[in-house]
Amino acid sequence: MSLFVPNRYRGKLIVVEGIDGSGKSTQLSLLSHWLRSQGFAVAFSEWNSSPLVRETTRRGKKKEMFTPTTFSLIHCTDFADRMESYILPLVKAGAIVCADRYSYTAFARDVARGVSRRWVRNLYRFAIHPNLAFYFRVPLDVALGRILGGRDAIKYYEAGMDLGLARDVEESFRIFQGRILDEYEAMAEEMGFHVIDATQSIEEQQRHMRDIVMSEIGGDLKNGILHAPEGGEFHAQARTAPVL
Amino acid sequence: MRKLEPLQFYSETLPGVDVSELQGKLIVIEGPDAVGRSTQVTLLHQWLEQEGHAVLDTGMARSALAGKGIQMAKEGNTLGPITMTLFYTTDFADRLENEIVPALRAGFVVLIDRYIFSIMARATARGENRRWIEQVAGFALKPHAVLYLRAEVEQLVSRVVLGRGAFDYWESGMDLRFGPDMYESFVRYQKKLIQALDTMVEPYEFTVIDASQPVPKIFRELQRQVSRLRLRRMPTARPPSRKARS
Numbered sequence: 001m002s003l004f005v006p007n008r009y010r011g012k013l014i015v016v017e018g019i020d021g022s023g024k025s026t027q028l029s030l031l032s033h034w035l036r037s038q039g040f041a042v043a044f045s046e047w048n049s050s051p052l053v054r055e056t057t058r059r060g061k062k063k064e065m066f067t068p069t070t071f072s073l074i075h076c077t078d079f080a081d082r083m084e085s086y087i088l089p090l091v092k093a094g095a096i097v098c099a100d101r102y103s104y105t106a107f108a109r110d111v112a113r114g115v116s117r118r119w120v121r122n123l124y125r126f127a128i129h130p131n132l133a134f135y136f137r138v139p140l141d142v143a144l145g146r147i148l149g150g151r152d153a154i155k156y157y158e159a160g161m162d163l164g165l166a167r168d169v170e171e172s173f174r175i176f177q178g179r180i181l182d183e184y185e186a187m188a189e190e191m192g193f194h195v196i197d198a199t200q201s202i203e204e205q206q207r208h209m210r211d212i213v214m215s216e217i218g219g220d221l222k223n224g225i226l227h228a229p230e231g232g233e234f235h236a237q238a239r240t241a242p243v244l
Numbered sequence: 245m246r247k248l249e250p251l252q253f254y255s256e257t258l259p260g261v262d263v264s265e266l267q268g269k270l271i272v273i274e275g276p277d278a279v280g281r282s283t284q285v286t287l288l289h290q291w292l293e294q295e296g297h298a299v300l301d302t303g304m305a306r307s308a309l310a311g312k313g314i315q316m317a318k319e320g321n322t323l324g325p326i327t328m329t330l331f332y333t334t335d336f337a338d339r340l341e342n343e344i345v346p347a348l349r350a351g352f353v354v355l356i357d358r359y360i361f362s363i364m365a366r367a368t369a370r371g372e373n374r375r376w377i378e379q380v381a382g383f384a385l386k387p388h389a390v391l392y393l394r395a396e397v398e399q400l401v402s403r404v405v406l407g408r409g410a411f412d413y414w415e416s417g418m419d420l421r422f423g424p425d426m427y428e429s430f431v432r433y434q435k436k437l438i439q440a441l442d443t444m445v446e447p448y449e450f451t452v453i454d455a456s457q458p459v460p461k462i463f464r465e466l467q468r469q470v471s472r473l474r475l476r477r478m479p480t481a482r483p484p485s486r487k488a489r490s
Binding site for chain 1: 256257258259260308309310312313316317320322323324325326327329330331333334337338341342372373376379380382383
């Protein structure tokens, strides 16, 4: 059985992956603005942002109720809701959907948490196959420097504190992110990731991404993709802010 | 009835669970909506406690983690079939890891009103891949007994009408958009569920109980099936609690 459902629709699905601090969200944001400015209908979906599942995830995280299995399942439930009610209908309608993290995040993170690789891959079998999957490759220390420098305290599950890797949150985060990075690297070739060197400047990375978009799906963009009417822009957004 | 000692998982193992520690018995009551499962679970629970067993009973959408979330999701009109399957599986996993497994470790008789089979039946009734959901739910423990209360859809209809007096949106599978009529939709949907459960009788070793009989008669048959499991009394068993966290 294949990993995902092939995308037989007019629309396109572009996803970005990488560890925290790899800069993927910035790059996806720049890419989607650029595509929008060309008049394409562009929609955006973020990992862990389904309004239907939000309360449950929030509750589980706050009370630290998750095991590796339920953590994996609730994130897949969230993903399923976005797939069924948002991503799939928009791709069918001919939009370009840009997803910040996709099934690969679960393949890396849940396996790093000790969930069976075979099981988690089967879990996401209903997902449609992305047309392009960008992987932002970054050395662990560079990513950690970006994260630990300028943001709020690292949260319990983000740091993998549930795994008992270390008492110190930063130390646990370092070990856990290292494991996730290993998982990404191990699947990069198999999954056909387009690897972006995330140590380059923002402009260089963006140029590289746009080149890949044009060479891989540039031809398809000319026909089939929904265009905004003259003067207007199509702005689909995830319906609510993500739960962190 | 085949005796499984110790309990086994279907196709996956749960991280951190050593099955050789699970001393209790796992008994599942399955069947379509309105077939009378919860009445029988209540009767069995009382009887087993009178017999001196420590009993835990649990059922779908009752988990501390996802129970509320599922109720909320069902109140809206946007719950898709795959999302529903996974939400119920999350609920099941939370109960399995935090209630069922600890109770089995403590030697309890665990009575479950609907197991993964109802989740699987609902999924296949909605056109999802059977193989997919079987693997998704593969971390479930194989019960010592699956007692399938089987009835024809006409009997379910009369129970709904005489009992609650109204059809429920989800029990009628209204999300499948068979049509605007709840009765007709109920009949079509419940037939699909019964069909799906019927196909599981052999591979999952269900014991089929004729649920068209009167309640006391069904209960006597369930008692007979449960007695065959030769339950051991565990007088020292303490009720399990959710794992304390630091």
